[in-house]
Amino acid sequence: MTVNFNKYSDGLVPAVIQDAETNKVLMLGFMNDEAFEKTKALQKVTFFSRSKNRLWTKGEESGNYLFVKEIKVDCDEDTLLIKVDPAGAVCHTGADTCWNEKNAPNDFLAALEKIIAERKRNPGERSYTSSLFAKGINKIAQKVGEEAVELVIEAKDNNDDLFKDEAADLLFHYLILLQAKGFKLEDVITILRSRHVK
Secondary structure (H helix, E strand, O other), X not given: OOOOXXXXXXXXXXXXXXXXXXXXXXXXXXXXXXXXXXXXXXXXXXXXXXXXXXXXEOOOOOOOOEEEXXXXXXXXXXXXXXXXXXXXXXXXXXXXXXXXXXXXXXXXXXXXXHHHHXXXXXXXXXXXXXXXXXXXXXXXXXXXXXXXXXXHHHHOOOOHHHHHHHHHHHHHHHHHHHHHOOOOHHHHHHHHHHHOOO
């Protein structure tokens, strides 16, 4: 990957930061060669701050790091697109983005996965999901098994509402199990796509 840091007199190139999951543009910053190399080394977005006149790793004070998932350079080799997994609010105002937009997926399951990942990363005392993560993989796997059995039982009856409730419980616990194992629903969908015969 070649980036032309000499194109502009200040040696900086714009870096567009985009959420890798939602595709929402989160912020815009600037990088020099040193910031770019540090970003690749740390796998956390590091800018050259024009106001501080130094390298600045986003989240160094707040803890809201931008974890790098992918880096692309445009056709002119003078602008970066960095896809990230944000650990919290991105803007210094506390907003999800620097344009005060909500960073939420259009897909509800993707949004739910994001919430589950946040409960794992930042456990809450009253969170049922956090309590499952605290109990470990065996308990999570056990819950998936229990919910699967309950769904099978309801499938044999004629109460559609109870069947749908149990299906929702199974799907929810399945998403927790995937997160506990370090995977997302998209990883499973990729396998299903590969099996699909047109």
